[in-house]
Amino acid sequence: MYKEKEQTVSRLPTCGRPSSEYGNIDTRENYHPSVFRDLTKREIGGLLGFLYSQSSLNLTVAANASVSSNYIFVADLFLPPKKDVLNYLDNGGLQPKREAQVMIFRGAIALPDVIEIIVGPLPKPTSYRHVPYRPKSLPFIDRPFNAGDNIEKVLDLLDKKLGDMLFDLYGGRLINCGNRCLTANLFNQVTSVLSGVRKRRYFWWLYSDVDYSIIRPLDFAFLVEYDLDKFTLPNIWFDGQLFKSLDDVLQYYYKYKNYIQKVPFPVLTEKSRRIIKSRGTPPFKIPLRDPQQVSPDGKRYNIYDRHISYGYWEFDVAMAPFYGPRLNNIRYKNERIAYEISTQELAAAYFGYKPYEYSSLYQDNRYQSGTLAKYLVPGVDCPMDATFLSSSFKVEFADKPLFNQHAFCVFEFNTGLPLRRHHAYFKNVHSFYEGVENIVLILRTIPSVFPYDYIIDFIFYHNGVIKVKVTASGVVVGTWYGGDNPFSSQLEDNLMAPLHHHLFHLKVDLDIKGTKNRFETLDIETIITHNEVSDDPNAKIVQSKFSKRLKKTELEGACKYDFNHPKTLTFVNNNVKDQYGNSAGYRLINNGMTKNIRPPCDGNNPAVSWSQYQVAVTKYKDSEPSSSNMFAHSQNPVFNFQQFIDDNENIVDEDLVAWVTMGMYHITHKEDIPVTHTPGMSRSFYLTPFNYFDESPGMSVNNAIRIDAVEKDGKTTTVNIQRHGIRTDVDCISKKNPFEEMLKNNPCPVVEC
Numbered sequence: 230m231y232k233e234k235e236q237t238v239s240r241l242p243t244c245g246r247p248s249s250e251y252g253n254i255d256t257r258e259n260y261h262p263s264v265f266r267d268l269t270k271r272e273i274g275g276l277l278g279f280l281y282s283q284s285s286l287n288l289t290v291a292a293n294a295s296v297s298s299n300y301i302f303v304a305d306l307f308l309p310p311k312k313d314v315l316n317y318l319d320n321g322g323l324q325p326k327r328e329a330q331v332m333i334f335r336g337a338i339a340l341p342d343v344i345e346i347i348v349g350p351l352p353k354p355t356s357y358r359h360v361p362y363r364p365k366s367l368p369f370i371d372r373p374f375n376a377g378d379n380i381e382k383v384l385d386l387l388d389k390k391l392g393d394m395l396f397d398l399y400g401g402r403l404i405n406c407g408n409r410c411l412t413a414n415l416f417n418q419v420t421s422v423l424s425g426v427r428k429r430r431y432f433w434w435l436y437s438d439v440d441y442s443i444i445r446p447l448d449f450a451f452l453v454e455y456d457l458d459k460f461t462l463p464n465i466w467f468d469g470q471l472f473k474s475l476d477d478v479l480q481y482y483y484k485y486k487n488y489i490q491k492v493p494f495p496v497l498t499e500k501s502r503r504i505i506k507s508r509g510t511p512p513f514k515i516p517l518r519d520p521q522q523v524s525p526d527g528k529r530y531n532i533y534d535r536h537i538s539y540g541y542w543e544f545d546v547a548m549a550p551f552y553g554p555r556l557n558n559i560r561y562k563n564e565r566i567a568y569e570i571s572t573q574e575l576a577a578a579y580f581g582y583k584p585y586e587y588s589s590l591y592q593d594n595r596y597q598s599g600t601l602a603k604y605l606v607p608g609v610d611c612p613m614d615a616t617f618l619s620s621s622f623k624v625e626f627a628d629k630p631l632f633n634q635h636a637f638c639v640f641e642f643n644t645g646l647p648l649r650r651h652h653a654y655f656k657n658v659h660s661f662y663e664g665v666e667n668i669v670l671i672l673r674t675i676p677s678v679f680p681y682d683y684i685i686d687f688i689f690y691h692n693g694v695i696k697v698k699v700t701a702s703g704v705v706v707g708t709w710y711g712g713d714n715p716f717s718s719q720l721e722d723n724l725m726a727p728l729h730h731h732l733f734h735l736k737v738d739l740d741i742k743g744t745k746n747r748f749e750t751l752d753i754e755t756i757i758t759h760n761e762v763s764d765d766p767n768a769k770i771v772q773s774k775f776s777k778r779l780k781k782t783e784l785e786g787a788c789k790y791d792f793n794h795p796k797t798l799t800f801v802n803n804n805v806k807d808q809y810g811n812s813a814g815y816r817l818i819n820n821g822m823t824k825n826i827r828p829p830c831d832g833n834n835p836a837v838s839w840s841q842y843q844v845a846v847t848k849y850k851d852s853e854p855s856s857s858n859m860f861a862h863s864q865n866p867v868f869n870f871q872q873f874i875d876d877n878e879n880i881v882d883e884d885l886v887a888w889v890t891m892g893m894y895h896i897t898h899k900e901d902i903p904v905t906h907t908p909g910m911s912r913s914f915y916l917t918p919f920n921y922f923d924e925s926p927g928m929s930v931n932n933a934i935r936i937d938a939v940e941k942d943g944k945t946t947t948v949n950i951q952r953h954g955i956r957t958d959v960d961c962i963s964k965k966n967p968f969e970e971m972l973k974n975n976p977c978p979v980v981e982c
Contacts (some may be wrong), residue, residue, distance in 0.1 A: 263327055264314055265545040265557040266535050268306055268351070273623045273630045275352040276304060276329050283357070287337060291628045295336070296458050302332040302372075303597060304623040305550050307347050307360075310851045311568065311884070315744070318558065326350040330360060334372060334625075343367040343860075362852035363867055371860050373595040380432070383453055383460060384413060390475045394482050399447055400494030401436065409494050411447070412437035417579075417589035429454045429463070431585035433708070436495055441903060443680050444503050444707035444724060445495060450585045466583060469711045492723060502721060505704075505903045522612045522643070525959045529641060530670055532616060537639060539670040541926070542689045546672060548602060548620040548636050551594040552855060554674050554685055561693050562926070566815065566916070569738040570697065572598075573888070574857035575676070575683050576734070576837055578827075579706070581716045581727040586708060590833035593678045595859050600624055602676040603633030604979050607968045610675055610684075611638035634978045637674045644669060648692065648927055663935040665927070680704045683733075684907070692927030698913035699733045699821070699891060705901050717897055726897035732823070732840050733912060734856055737887040738849060741921070742802040742813050744884040748786050748846045749814075751775040751797040784877045786846030790822055798844060799919050800885060811920040819843055821891030821912025829871075836861040838871040840890055847873045849884035856888050889914050931955060 268276070280301065281288055287299050294300035308314075309325035316322035328349030335342050344367065345360040359365050388395075388403040396402050401409040413432040433450035435442040450466040465472045468489050472478045482489065495501075499508060530539040535546050544559040555571035575598060579589035600622050607613050620636035643666060650664030672687040682703040688696040705726035710719045717725035739746060753775050760768035775797070780786040788798070801814030825840040839845065839856050847853065853873050860867045870888075891912040900906070918926070931953040939947045972979060 263324065264317070265308070265547050265555075266306070267547050267620055268304060268329060268623065270621055270630050270632075272327065272329070272351040273304065273621070276331070276348055276354060277301075277623065277628055279348065279354040280331065280357075286333065288333070289337075291626060294625070296455075297336045299333060299335045299337045300625065301623065302334050302343075302625045303550050304329045304331045304348075306330070306547070307349075308854065311738075311849065315568075327352075329354075331357075334369070336369070341369040343369060343372050367860050367867065373859055380413060380415075380453075383432075383451075383462075387413075387451070387475070391478065394479065394486075395434075397486070398482075398489060398491050399434075399436075400492070406437075410437040411435070412442060413451075414443065417585060417591065431588065433466075433585060440497065440504050440506075441704055443704055444726075444903060446707045446709050446724070447492065448490070448709040448711065448723075450583070452585075464584075466585065471584070490723075503903050522614060522640075523959065524614050524641065525956075528616070530616075530639065532618070532639065535618070537670075537672070539641075539689060540691055541693075542670065546618070546637065548599045548674070550597045550599045550622045550624065551859070552857075553594075553599045553602065553676055554637070554672075554687070556672070556687060559695070564742070565740045566693075566695070567738055568740050569736060570687065570695070571736050572685060572699075572733070573736050573855055574732070574734040574837070574839075575678065575681075575699075576732040576840075576857075577681070578730045578732070578833070578837070579727050580729065581708065582711075582714050583708065586716070586727050588833075590836065591678075592836065592857065592859075592861070593676070593681075593683075594857055596678050597622075597624065598676040598678050598683075600631060600633070601678055602636050602674045604677065605635040605638050605673070605675060606979060607638075608966055611673060612640045612642070613966055615640035637672060639670070639672055642669055642671050643667070648690070648930070649925075659938075661935065661937045663933065665930055665933040668932065677703070680706055690927070691930045692925050693918045693922065695916040696913055697735060697889075698911055700907050700911040701731055701893075701895075702905050702907050702910065704904050705895075705897050720897065720899050720902050724902075726901065728894065728896055730823070730825070730892060730894050732825070732837060732890065732892040733821070734837075734839050735889045735891075735914075736856065737817070737889055737916070739800050739815060739885060739887060739916075741800050741815055742805040744849075745802060745804060745882045746885045747801050747803055747812075747881055748780045748885060748887075749799050749801055750778050750780065750788075751799065752778055753795040753797075779881065780846065781879065781881050782877045783845075783847050783874045783880055786880050787842050787874050788844040788846075789841065790819075790824075790843045800887070801919070803882065807920065807923070813921045814919040815921060816915075816917045816919040817844065817887055817889070818915040818917060819889060819891065821893075821914060823890065823892035823894070823912075835869055835871070836866070838869055839888055840892070841871075842888070843890055845870075845874060845888045845890075846880055847886050847888065848878045848880050849886050853886075 280286060281290065289298035289300045291300065307328040307330040313325045317324050326349055328347050329351060331346050331348055333344050333346065335344060344365065345363055346357045347360055348354045348357040384403045392402045392404070395411060399411060401411040403411050403413070411434050414435055415430060415432055417431050430453050431450055432453060434447040436445040448468055451462055452464050454461045454463050462475065465475065465478050467478050472481065497504065530537060537544055537546060541562045545557045547555045547557070549555050553572040555569065557569050558565060559567040559570060575593040577591045579586050581587050605611055605617060607615060615638040617635045618637040618639065620633045621630040624631050646667050648665040648667035652659050652662045654660065668691070670689045673684065675682055675684050680703050681701060684700040684702065686698040688698065690696070707724050707726050710723055710725040716727045719725055753773055756772050756774045757769050758772055760770040798817045799814045800817065801812035803812050805813040822843045827834050829835070829838060829841050856870045858867050861869065891914065893912060932955050933953060935951040937949045938945045939949055976982065
């Protein structure tokens with residue numbers, strides 16, 4: 230394993246030559262390490278030293294922080310203005326200074342709030358200022374669930390009041406319960422838009438110390454309203470109805486306890502459907518090893534810190550604590566295709582007949598999804614010969630940086646589908662064959678945001694194509710099945726999992742031959758023409774044609790796909806044309822389209838207003854760096870994405886950003902228990918060249934094969950095979966997987982340490 234001082238790169242053994250002998254030249258002259266890279270450990274140390282020395286902030290160290298303290302919630306890299314970065318990258322201008330964006334919870338002031346400040350320059354800050362374009366004070370009520378919100382006091386009260394009732398009905402308690410424990414798990418935060426009052430959160434009861442508790446729910450939930458370190462319980466859901474107080478619950482229990490359904494404490498067996506463990510009759514009677522991928526000539530990609538180069542591709546990668554993976558300065562053949570491609574939000578809207586179901590909108594940046602991408606297992610999550618990249622963060626519960634050793638993996642992959650192929654005819658016989666294996670580079674990360682695991686892939690093809698794919702797996706959120714309802718079928722005894730809508734939102738900042746781009750759609754339409762092959766002089770035929778339409782404003786650039794009017798989405802540079810008048814461009818193909826059918830202004834929907842569009846195109850602004858934030862659902866939001874569109878700015882020959890929405894409705898079924906499998910759960914979009922090159926750049930790959938027939942006296946006697954210098958023999962095998970042995974000495978890459 231190779232460890233760097235600030236970040237780590239780890240590679241498991243591979244066969245063949247090292248990448249320094251074969252593979253790409255490490256293009257360090259094009260690498261600018263201090264522009265896009267995550268905060269380093271050294272920078273975090275300098276940042277904390279400065280902030281704790283500022284008496285005006287009155288900060289409490291993480292170990293002593295509480296909801297009534299002023300303390301640092303999270304710190305992230307603050308990206309400088311794009312024009313400054315481009316001036317540095319392209320023109321040799323001054324290097325923008327490194328700065329951090331810090332979120333501070335201020336529970337110790339008279340009117341508690343949340344502030345965001347920029348601190349710099351790193352690694353030795355000297356000043357701070359408020360984040361531009363943001364309110365100087367954010368609502369304390371809408372801060373996310375955090376370590377300062379102590380649920381233990383609530384559980385103490387509930388156990389004192391209801392402990393005997395719980396043991397009678399469910400066979401367990403909350404406090405001093407031994408091995409028969411119940412647990413209260415956060416179901417959702419009721420937003421101020423829905424509650425209009427103090428901070429409210431729904432918790433529901435599950436069986437604890439069993440595998441897996443989230444699909445062992447009970448018919449009991451409670452709403453907690455917080456006021457700093459004080460709390461009340463505005464309502465309690467029990468036995469299919471709402472109560473206003475714990476005394477009301479007890480009174481109901483004593484009156485109807487002989488009729489309330491009792492649930493025995495679970496007894497774990499190997500046959501339980503709710504245990505995530507392989508079982509049943511295997512498809513192969515003899516346990517045979519899986520096929521393995523090898524790199525016979527060593528790695529064909531290079532990684533220098535967080536700069537990755539592969540063939541004609543190169544880009545920088547980072548992990549943002551709130552938003553997750555971010556790629557910057559994506560170049561092909563030394564030309565920038567995109568300045569940024571990044572996830573913005575992974576969301577799930579739930580529906581149901583219980584208040585804690587229908588009030589649930591999970592926005593995963595509230596849980597800092599980037600910090601939860603950390604447990605990639607070689608041989609399952611990534612191939613055995615992948616390279617692993619780490620990440621580090623300053624998060625609320627510790628001043629020592631959170632270090633995730635396996636945040637990303639990088640690997641080549643044979644898709645099993647040709648990049649191209651053709652078997653040609655000549656004189657009615659097959660005369661030649663030409664084809665190419667489709668080998669891609671994949672950058673993968675998998676944030677595990679409590680029940681859900683999102684596999685996020687950035688895939689780079691040798692013909693200049695980029696694919697971004699999100700695949701959902703994990704455990705469905707189970708709730709108590711109380712009878713027939715239109716939100717879920719019964720999955721097992723007392724178990725349902727409500728209908729929910731997965732939503733994935735990404736930012737795509739394209740720079741096609743520069744930053745002066747246009748958004749044009751090629752609309753497929755019908756046209757009636759004369760049918761000149763008919764003997765009837767009046768015969769007509771209906772054909773399809775396309776019409777090019779330039780979108781001039783942001784309102785015009787907001788796309789709600791209509792299958793009655795199909796279209797192709799292109800981003801072009803009108804100042805760069807070929808000899809035929811075609812503008813150089815890239816096409817965006819959204820294969821993961823979904824439609825949010827709920828009213829845009831209802832309930833939580835304004836917080837995800839981007840979900841009303843499959844693609845929305847806006848003018849780049851430094852004031853619009855992201856489409857979602859933790860305060861988007863507030864009654865006084867930091868911003869609403871719809872505002873990006875409603876100001877209706879010109880998007881002709883401007884620096885453009887495409888905001889892409891993908892997703893799916895998940896109607897749960899028995900096969901989702903105990904865990905959702907990945908087939909059918911992927912959504913993706915492509916960026917493909919569109920008149921950008923004179924021909925497909927994939928023609929230059931040297932792993933092609935051409936087979937030509939050789940004839941003699943009119944007969945085919947043999948074939949001529951062209952391989953372009955690539956050897957076809959593989960003289961090595963995969964080495965033994967050392968990962969499991971490594972885990973015995975260092976379990977932290979896979980489990981919480």
